[in-house]
Structure formats: structure tokens, C-alpha cells
Amino acid sequence: MLAAQQGHSSGHPFSLLIPLDTAVPQSRILHRPGVGWTVNLEPVLAAYSHRLPIPQLVLEEGLLARLGPHLDTLFPAMPCLLAADPTTWSVAGPTVEASLRACGRSVQRHILRPSRPGATVQADDDQVEALRQTLEQFPHALLLALGSGTVNDVAKLASFKMERPYITIPTAPSMNGYTSPIAAIRSQGLKTTQPCHLPRACLVDLQLVAQAPYRMLAAGLGDSLSKPVSHADWLLSHYLLETSYNTVALPLMEESARLLQDVPGPLPTRSLRTVGALMAALCLSGLGMALAGSSAPASGGEHLISHYLDMTAGPQGADLHGCQVGVATLVTASFYQYLLGDTAAAIDIEARLGALSTWSERTGQIKRHFGPLATAVLPQARALHPTAALLRQRLHRLQHSWPELAASLAANLRPPAAIAADLHRAGAPSRFAELGLSPHRARHAILYGKDIRDRYTILHLAAELGQLDAWTNRILADELHAGEAPEKQPKPGPPGQTT
Ligand SMILES: [Zn+2]
Numbered sequence: 001m002l003a004a005q006q007g008h009s010s011g012h013p014f015s016l017l018i019p020l021d022t023a024v025p026q027s028r029i030l031h032r033p034g035v036g037w038t039v040n041l042e043p044v045l046a047a048y049s050h051r052l053p054i055p056q057l058v059l060e061e062g063l064l065a066r067l068g069p070h071l072d073t074l075f076p077a078m079p080c081l082l083a084a085d086p087t088t089w090s091v092a093g094p095t096v097e098a099s100l101r102a103c104g105r106s107v108q109r110h111i112l113r114p115s116r117p118g119a120t121v122q123a124d125d126d127q128v129e130a131l132r133q134t135l136e137q138f139p140h141a142l143l144l145a146l147g148s149g150t151v152n153d154v155a156k157l158a159s160f161k162m163e164r165p166y167i168t169i170p171t172a173p174s175m176n177g178y179t180s181p182i183a184a185i186r187s188q189g190l191k192t193t194q195p196c197h198l199p200r201a202c203l204v205d206l207q208l209v210a211q212a213p214y215r216m217l218a219a220g221l222g223d224s225l226s227k228p229v230s231h232a233d234w235l236l237s238h239y240l241l242e243t244s245y246n247t248v249a250l251p252l253m254e255e256s257a258r259l260l261q262d263v264p265g266p267l268p269t270r271s272l273r274t275v276g277a278l279m280a281a282l283c284l285s286g287l288g289m290a291l292a293g294s295s296a297p298a299s300g301g302e303h304l305i306s307h308y309l310d311m312t313a314g315p316q317g318a319d320l321h322g323c324q325v326g327v328a329t330l331v332t333a334s335f336y337q338y339l340l341g342d343t344a345a346a347i348d349i350e351a352r353l354g355a356l357s358t359w360s361e362r363t364g365q366i367k368r369h370f371g372p373l374a375t376a377v378l379p380q381a382r383a384l385h386p387t388a389a390l391l392r393q394r395l396h397r398l399q400h401s402w403p404e405l406a407a408s409l410a411a412n413l414r415p416p417a418a419i420a421a422d423l424h425r426a427g428a429p430s431r432f433a434e435l436g437l438s439p440h441r442a443r444h445a446i447l448y449g450k451d452i453r454d455r456y457t458i459l460h461l462a463a464e465l466g467q468l469d470a471w472t473n474r475i476l477a478d479e480l481h482a483g484e485a486p487e488k489q490p491k492p493g494p495p496g497q498t499t
Contacts, residue, residue, distance in 0.1 A: 222326020
């Protein structure tokens with residue numbers, strides 16, 4: 001499908017094989033007398049000290065009981081507004097409140113409630129607006145977000161809208177958004193990622209996050225394992241659409257990947273050393289997005305598939321973000337494997353141009369598939385729908401830069417089998433069926449995920465090469481086959497919180 005064009009391999013204007021000339025600094029996981037397990041990120045963050053966007057990033061065992069002194073260095077004596085949902089309040093609210101009151105602070109609560117009884121709390125416009133109004137009532141209060149993805153995203157966006165600082169206190173190592181500058185919010189039906197500010201501090205009690213429901217730990221691993229394919233999508237977009245790319249955050253992402261190496265096998269034991277490594281890997285990848293100035297280093301096609309599943313879930317809600325991302329990562333990693341394994345044949349550019357749908361045809365497809373959501377989806381899909389001239393340009397670039405692009409992609413990617421092995425060892429979902437999704441719904445997520453955001457990924461390239469259906473069939477056939485084999489699942493560790 002792809003042809004190496006003689007004489008063009010070294011002429012690409014964006015040379016991206018940038019080796020790190022020094023070893024990536026490594027963080028340390030220590031057991032300190034009087035404190036317990038702690039992760040020292042200073043070595044890896046030292047290079048960014050002049051522009052580190054989060055003044056305090058602390059990962060320690062038993063930190064909840066010592067919150068007061070940490071806050072005193074940043075915001076002495078400010079009253080606090082503690083945002084939580086009913087579950088995160090029940091597991092940590094009273095301890096945090098007592099710790100703050102012991103330092104002489106007044107504390108108000110804002111509990112996020114589901115929109116109707118029995119539903120789960122979702123990060124959406126209504127929750128953001130409710131918290132924004134509470135912040136207005138307490139104009140001098142410092143906002144503390146006690147929770148995981150939902151509470152953190154709502155607090156991040158509400159405080160951003162009010163130009164007020166906030167502090168995040170994670171309750172689970174389930175995703176990397178604690179230290180990222182974006183909030184994933186459902187807005188008018190569309191799952192959006194909205195630019196925001198960062199917390200002024202991320203204060204992680206390793207003991208607390210290790211006790212989260214085990215699926216949340218598995219979700220954190222799934223979210224982390226996506227980084228190589230996210231990075232590959234970032235590169236792909238840069239090569240084919242000339243979107244921006246930089247290597248500023250590469251050392252953080254490399255260290256995040258190194259920390260993860262030792263996580264999958266022992267994760268079910270919930271040892272604080274392992275949970276500390278996972279949490280540190282998540283924090284570094286979130287910071288990587290902040291320093292790179294884009295979520296692209298950690299959010300590509302696999303995130304579009306997950307966001308699609310969130311947007312189109314029934315009343316029971318979607319699965320955890322990171323669990324969906326882990327499964328979707330296997331999809332896009334496999335797509336890259338198909339792409340890289342198929343270099344011998346030439347792309348027939350004229351045939352691809354002949355098969356290009358008109359925008360009017362695509363509009364009809366999207367309206368039929370998305371129904372009422374189409375109004376929000378159409379502008380996103382429109383932004384990347386190519387004219388014949390643009391598609392010709394993209395495919396020419398692909399041909400001309402192929403040797404260099406293929407080498408860059410291969411240097412960043414991991415084989416799908418290695419990713420699947422990590423998920424299996426940790427007892428994390430690796431198949432759509434383990435997310436409770438039918439093959440029909442899985443197919444839709446892969447085929448239509450690309451339409452919900454104007455970010456170019458391997459899903460878009462697969463469509464432009466005329467391979468999206470065939471590759472999707474291949475993945476789903478493999479998944480069905482994998483489901484027939486008896487699987488050895490490690491036993492999760494002791495039960496933690498229940499949600
Ligand atoms: Zn994510």
C-alpha cells in the first residue's frame with residue numbers, strides 16, 4: 001500500500017528522529033522513616049524547574065493527615081471549599097476536613113450529585129455550572145477537588161472559569177488528568193476536551209489511592225499504556241498535515257514509560273511501591289501534556305474511541321475512561337502494525353481520490369449514525385474532511401516521507417501483543433467484550449470515533465487509505481478468537497472502596 005519513494009527519504013522538512021543526548025533522569029521510589037512510601041520526582045522534574053506548571057507535586061503514604069502544612073506553604077490561612085462526590089467524600093472527606101480544621105481553616109463542602117437517583121455523577125456542563133455558582137458564594141475560598149476523573153475535571157473547569165486556583169487530591173490512580181491542562185467535559189452531548197489551567201498542587205496519598213476499587217487501578221494502567229500510540233498519532237499528523245510537534249516533554253514521557261515497566265505484574269497486590277510507580281507515571285504524562293502545550297502526546301485515536309463510547313453510552317453510563325482506553329489502544333496499535341507491515345505495495349492515489357466521499361455524503365452518514373448528536377459532531381468531522389486536493393497532498397506526503405515516517409513510528413510504538421500482555425498481567429480489560437460491549441457497538445466505536453474530534457489519527461488515515469472497514473474486521477475477528485481462549489486472570493488484591 002505504501003511505496004518508499006527513492007530519493008525522497010531524507011528530504012522531509014521535519015526531521016523527527018531526535019535522540020535524547022543524555023540519559024533520562026529517573027525518579028525514585030523510597031521508604032522514608034516517619035513518612036512511609038514516597039515517590040521523589042525531583043530528579044526528572046529538575047530540568048523543568050524554571051517553568052514547572054504545578055508548584056507542588058507530592059506523592060506520599062499517609063499524606064491526607066498532613067495536608068495542612070502542605071497547603072500552608074502555598075495558601076496560608078485561606079478558607080477551603082472541598083468538592084467531592086458522595087463516594088469520594090465517604091472515603092476521605094472527613095479525614096481531609098479534620099486535617100484542615102486542625103490547622104485553623106474553615107471548610108465548606110460541595111457534593112456533586114447525580115442528575116437523577118441511581119445515575120452516576122458525570123462531568124458535564126451542569127456539574128461545572130453548579131460548582132461555579134458555589135465558588136461565587138465563597139469568593140475567598142480555596143477549592144480542593146477530592147476525587148478522581150469526574151470531580152477533578154469539574155473542579156478544574158469551574159475554577160478556570162472563575163479564575164480561581166484549585167488543588168487536586170486524587171482518590172484513585174485511574175487516569176492522567178490530575179496534572180493535565182485539559183478537562184474532559186460532556187458539553188451539549190459532545191465529549192469535549194477543554195483547555196484549562198492546572199492545579200496549584202497535586203497532593204497524592206498513596207495509601208488512599210491504593211485502596212480504590214481495583215478496576216480504577218486497572219484503568220490507570222490502561223490510560224498510561226496508550227502513550228506510544230498517542231505519540232505515533234501526533235507524529236503522523238505532523239508529517240501529513242504539518243500540525244505542530246515538539247520534543248519538550250520527551251524526558252517526562254520516557255520516564256513515565258520506564259516507571260510503568262514494573263507495574264502490570266504486581267499491580268493486583270496493590271503494593272504502595274507499585275501504586276506509587278503507576279501514580280507517578282500518570283502524573284508525569286499529564287505534566288507532559290502541559291509542557292508540550294497539547295494533549296496530543298497522550299491522547300490520540302484510542303482516546304477518540306473511548307470518548308465515542310462515553311458519548312453514546314446508555315443510561316447505565318460508560319465504563320471507566322482508562323479501561324476503555326486500554327482496549328482501544330490495542331485497536332490503534334494493531335492498525336499501526338498493519339500499516340507498517342504493508343509497505344511493499346504502492347498506494348494508488350488516483351483510486352483513493354476516486355473513492356473519496358463528498359462532504360454531503362459524509363454529512364448524511366453522520367446524521368444517520370449520530371442522530372441528535374450530529375449537530376455537535378459535524379463541525380469536528382468537517383474540519384478534517386479532505387478536499388480531493390488535500391487528500392492528494394496527504395497521500396503524497398505519506399509516500400514521500402514513508403521511510404523516515406515509518407522509522408519514527410516504529411521507534412515510538414510497542415507491539416500490540418506486548419500491550420495485551422501488560423493488560424492481562426494486571427487483570428485489566430483487553431477486549432471490548434470485557435467492557436460489556438457487543439461486536440456491533442465496538443465496530444461503531446472504531447468506525448465513527450474519528451468523527452467526534454478534529455484531531456488527525458491513524459483512524460483517519462485508515463479511512464483515507466480505504467482500509468478502515470477491513471482493519472476493523474480484522475481486529476474484531478482477532479478479539480473474538482482471543483475470547484475463545486481460556487484466560488488466566490490474576491486475582492485482584494483485597495477489596496478497596498466500593499462505588
Ligand atoms: Zn486518558
